[in-house]
Amino acid sequence: MKMLINGEWRDSISGRIFPVHNPATGDLVGEAPLGGEDDVVSAIEAAGEAFSDWAAKSPRDRSKILFFAAAEVRRRNTDLAALLTAEQGKPIREAVDEINGFANILEYYHGLSAVPQGEFANLKGYGRATVERRPLGICGAIIPWNMPAIIMGWKIGAALAAGNTMVLKPARTAPLTCLRLAEILGEAGLPPGVLNVVTGPGETVGREIARNPSIRKVSFTGEVETGRQVALDAAPAMKRLTLELGGSDPMIVCADADIGAAIEGVVRGRFYNCGQVCTAVKRLYVDESIADEFVRRLTARVEGIVVGNGMDRGVGMGPLNNRAGLERVASVVDAARERDEGEIVAGGRAPEGEEYKRGLFFLPTLVAGVPHDSVLFSEEVFGPVLPVAAVSGLDEALTLANNSRYGLGASVWTHDANVIARATEELDAGIVWVNQHLKIPPEVPFGGTKGSGIGRENGSRALDEYSEEKAVLVRL
Ligand code: NAD
Secondary structure: OEEEEEEEOOOOOOOOOOOOOOOOOOOOEEEEOOOHHHHHHHHHHHHHHHHHHHHHHOHHHHHHHHHHHHHHHHHHHHHHHHHHHHOOOOOOHHHHHHHHEEEEHHHHHHHHHHHOOOEEEEEOOEEEEEEEEEEEEEEEEEOOOOOHHHHHHHHHHHHHHHHEEEEOOOOOOHHHHHHHHHHHHHHEEEEEEEEOOOOOOHHHHHOOOOOOOOOOEEEEEEHHHHHHHHHHHHHHHHHEEEOOOOOOEEEOOOOOOOHHHHHHHHHHHHHHHHHOOOOOOOEEEEOOOOHHHHHHHHHHHOOOOOOOOOOOOOOEEEEOHOOOOOHHHHHHHHHHOOOOOOOOEOOOOOOOOOOOOOOOOOOOEEEEEOOOOHHHHHHHOOOOEEEEEEEHOOOOOOHHHHOOEEEEEEEEEOOHHHHHHHHHHHHOOOOOEEEEOOOOOHHHHHHHHOOOEOOOOOOOEEEEOEEEEEEEEEEO
């Protein structure tokens, strides 16, 4: 595929390309242009030219395009999901969910943006006051490879609905679905230049988006260290920033929890997308009175997860997306094994067999009895590995849960109203779930506290993050 600039499909200025491989088979899925700084500059020019017409459109006209695009994305879900699985690795039913999730976001902002934004009042002594919301201008979006469609939706839904234009950079190992989704937006009527997609490396394409002063806001999702670099690069131009960074979500299972439901919650919460989700369950704290039974039943359930090519029927978990990620996961498990930090009760290695040889597979892994100071708890492990520890009660669980440099999500599993009240109050995270984990509907704001980032996406106030207020005082 080519990159999208000003409504045209273009090669990179250098003429270079990079391959995209299927992480389950190693096969070539496609190619994308290896963009550089010059390509970003050209996309910025296109976004700048498109801005005034797009901003001048009525919110209703803008939102209609999002609505038509969402309908077309739903209609083409099967093909889009197959492409997503091929380049990213996730099981096909998760890809189908993700494509629908992208459509959900566009539909949500279609509904919201048709409602006029702004306020007015007669301020006695000052005159008539209006507060308008105006788009920021050209926005930049930098996204990772784990959930490319959903995260693209988080970035473009509010930004385009609010009247901005955009330059978006997908990740190197999963750019193709993003390009297809951008193509569908164009077919639905998005004018040339409103959304430009530049493929290529973070060090060139990503950095130019962060640095270029014509871009007024950057929304970045990825690792903490990259986010810090983006913030430094964006600072001289005083850009607005949204940083959606890492997470190490705790899940607390209380003594009265429905154990069966909690086990399913762990399986989905940790092993969905092969554990490569920012809000995956990354630390499991189980009340000591049920810990042995819980770990025994969870181990049996985890050992039953079928690992394989995401396109194959019955597969519950696909490969990791890229070799660096696989190597990081394997090395953190090896480190825990060498230091004797807990007992690996499931997985802990790559699966054996001819069908796994060419792919980036790792078995779903459970490590029980992990000491609280283990690296498995302190670092974000971005793959299918779950450390478990028994806790002596809610006090200890909450202390451990909050003892992290991250604060993205957290969940508590109980039916005790007092425990729910206390846990939802005290857990330091951007989103707290009770008796569930992982679901992020477009209606609720999403983002983290502490090292998990700055700002929020989703929800009605995301429109505020992509616009600024202008006060006008009129005295006649
Ligand atoms: P990453 O930081 O390596 O890359 C993210 C994007 O940034 C990619 O497009 C990459 O090319 C680009 N990039 C790399 N260096 C850059 C630079 N110097 N300047 C600008 N852009 C640059 O992250 P990843 O490995 O793709 O994703 C995994 C991480 O993302 C995990 O830490 C995960 O928790 C996090 N994540 C967070 C959320 C959230 O909403 N909080 C959601 C998904 C993933």
